[in-house]
Amino acid sequence: MTSGSAPVERIQRHKSIDRAYHWLMAVSVLVLLLTAFLPILGIKFEWVGIHWVTGLVLTVIVLMHIIRATIWQNFWAMMIDSTDLKAPFGKPGKYSLAQKLYHLAISVLILAVIATGLLMWRKVDTPFWQRDPYWLSTENWGLVYAAHGLVAMALVTMIIIHVYFALRPDEWHLTRSMLRGWITRKEYQDHHDPRRWAAKD
């Protein structure tokens, strides 16, 4: 809690449940991308079981996040508002315009990959049912597979961008807050508008 002799005031940015969600989602998405693309790149293994079980985990945690964000969190903190558009490079509230746009894009991609993945699940033998490849027409399966694949490849682009920003020194306080939950009062004053994000100590 101290840096040298002066105490460092900490401001909570992410609760432990939200950090757990973020890292569980990160692991799930990485496992899903690796199990999807490694066999295509020539590294063959039994990937289907790992892929659909991890996809199910991702579906459940995303559902829990939507419920939590809607009921218990400030849902509007992540929504683009008129102040973001009037001063896109001004001091933001809890999240900057760029972060909100990224969240919006990743939300659309993740929801699309989950929706198409759940449909594709019907073509896999599970403890709950036997596969039914004729559940949709050949043309519609083609559309589902194409959407799933394109979204998965777009997620690779998005993750590279996300990791780049997480590793930038000027964004390190945000990465630390996703690891340990807090930013310092100085970081809060330097990077945020207190009228738009009234942070609690």
Place this chain on the structure above:
Amino acid sequence: MSLFRYANSIYGGSDTLIGANYGLLPWFALAGVALAIAHAVFKAVTAADKPR
């Protein structure tokens, strides 16, 4: 390079869409790397322009 993969129809009709073209995967990865490099260069240039 097409975004999609097609298979020949067994009924002799037009080709059937079967999925995305995974040959594009390196291009999607490259797009992410290119955006990161472009941003890093932009930040470095604008930081150098700022009075110290």
